[in-house]
Amino acid sequence: MTAESWVLIIKKMRVFISHASEDADLARALAKHLSKMGLEAWSSDADVLPGENWAAKISEALDHSEVMVVLMSPAAVKSKWVREEIQYALGSNRYAGRVIPVLVEPTEDFPWVLRRFQGLEAGDDPERLSQNILDLLQKVPQ
Numbered sequence: 001m002t003a004e005s006w007v008l009i010i011k012k013m014r015v016f017i018s019h020a021s022e023d024a025d026l027a028r029a030l031a032k033h034l035s036k037m038g039l040e041a042w043s044s045d046a047d048v049l050p051g052e053n054w055a056a057k058i059s060e061a062l063d064h065s066e067v068m069v070v071l072m073s074p075a076a077v078k079s080k081w082v083r084e085e086i087q088y089a090l091g092s093n094r095y096a097g098r099v100i101p102v103l104v105e106p107t108e109d110f111p112w113v114l115r116r117f118q119g120l121e122a123g124d125d126p127e128r129l130s131q132n133i134l135d136l137l138q139k140v141p142q
Helices: 003-011 021-036 054-064 074-078 080-090 112-116 126-138
Strands: 014-018 040-043 067-072 099-103
Touching: 014 021, 014 054, 014 080, 021 040, 021 067, 021 074, 021 126, 054 080, 067 074, 067 080, 080 099, 080 112, 099 126
Parallel strands: 014 040, 014 067, 067 099
Antiparallel strands: none
């Protein structure tokens, strides 16, 4: 497979951004930059409208995504939704090798299972973070 065809495959992937509501600004910025790079980024904050069935929309997005970016912060480790989204991804073959923890803020309660995955630090530049995510995805065997 050529590098060009690999990039085309990656750019057709749908990315689910799991985050706590306190990290919604970063999730929106990250989704914007990932979309500019050609990936289809999904974030509940941007893609669930008022009055919609939140749980059904999240379930549908999880079922149609191939990559999960988990924004890890003290708020995220306390979030029931983030924990359930992580469990879903870890139990799905579709996400194999494509769960990417991103450390937003240091936290002592970082889920032990995510410590085994190659992760990233959020930093101050969502565009650079998006490029780092794309770089990681290029290393995942298909």
